[in-house]
Amino acid sequence: MPCTCAEWRRWIRPLVLVLYALLLVAVVPLCVWELQKDKVGTHSKAWFIAGVFVFLTIPISLWGILQHMVHYTQPELQKPIIRILWMVPIYSLDSWLALRYPSLAIYVDTCRECYEAYVIYNFLVFLLNFLSNQYPSLVLMLEVQQQQPHLPPLCCCPPWPMGEVLLFRCKLGVLQYTVVRPVTTVIAICQLCGVYDEANFSFRNAWSYLVIVNNISQLFAMYCLVLLYKALRDELTPIRPVGKCKCLKSVFCCSFDKCV
Template identity: 60%
Template sequence: MDWRPEWTGGWRNWIRPLVMSIYFLVLVIALPLCVWELQKNGVQLHLQAWFVGGLFVMMAIPISLWGILQHLVNYTQPFLQRYIIRILWMVPIYALNAWFALRFPDEAIYLDTLRECYEAYVIYNFFAYLMSFLRSEFSRLEHHLELKQSSVKHIIPFCCLPSWESGEKFLTHCKHGALQYTVIRPITTIIALICALAGVYDEGHFSFKNAWTYIVVINNVSQIVSNSFA
């Protein structure tokens, strides 16, 4: 026997209006506060940019939330939609991160740390989504790849490297290429945070004496491996 209240069974009917109503209420409160902040500070150029950015944030978030709610309400393919929902959360997280970082630049390093860790999480979910979709279409995915082509060539500029054997080995290489970034990115992000707190990060300046240069190189190499070998 189900002891849950009756109203919980029809949550698909009220969840979207509820979320949109809460968002509208927050918007009604936040917008006057933004205007008051502008007037209080004499409408400086930096705050003008922050206000304009806020308008775009307020447009992006409801669109993303609506897409997320649509998937939750029509949750008919959980093995795919769980990944889609996690990916869609990237828009509100990135939008709010950029907006708050613009207003509070001294605290941006902490916000960026959370954002970049979520970026790695999204990369993992996107790869998992692709694998789940392909395996739902082809029950014997490795065998299907082997029949389609015996080997896989690298893209430019790595086309001179030996081709990969198709099938299971190719999928293994793809997993390693994509997932190594999901490990390296959070590690370099935490190192960047520690270096920033220690005063040796010096973001935006290429120099062998700061940590930012080395972290950028490591991240870019990891991204190249992820994009070119996955």
């Protein structure tokens, strides 16, 4: 009986393993041959070592994604998880390419950072979907709870009303970062025009303004996540969101690379 699209769950994992093995067979000898050339510098050796870790990382992350796709039993929870897991291969390939081609680093890093904002938004979607599944009357449950004051340095501001207003504002606060981050793709345009001047703290260049806008937007998005967790700490305990959030931020920080 011919294999149909409906049976993809049976052959998708063996196919990925075979393709990955073929890729290794082609890429590893090429990299070794590159290293054997005369006058191989430290930069090329570092690129090769980084490539080894990249080709160890990608199959692990892809296997986790495939496991969710094959056992797709809770779509509302697994869909944002799959989107978050794609962060690992995207970030590892970005860092590897930026190390090999430093002149292109600013462009591939811009794409990576846009995906960072998308990942943070999907993390919020994951939390809200879990809460909706576990507590169908989540809004009513929030409305009867005590008002949550703002965190420092916004503790002087009036608290957000509990219930639907709190959920909406937290979601909007994270969503704004997903919108603002791609806007900063003008980095590439500024770089081409010669007005970006990265790491120069001068308001005569575009870098200073873009850094300020991006950091304020990101801080507010994370603030909304913390405020939501503070209001629903007990309800979110089963999925341990603090540890998951730390893992996300660790990937963001540890993949920060600057090639000189």
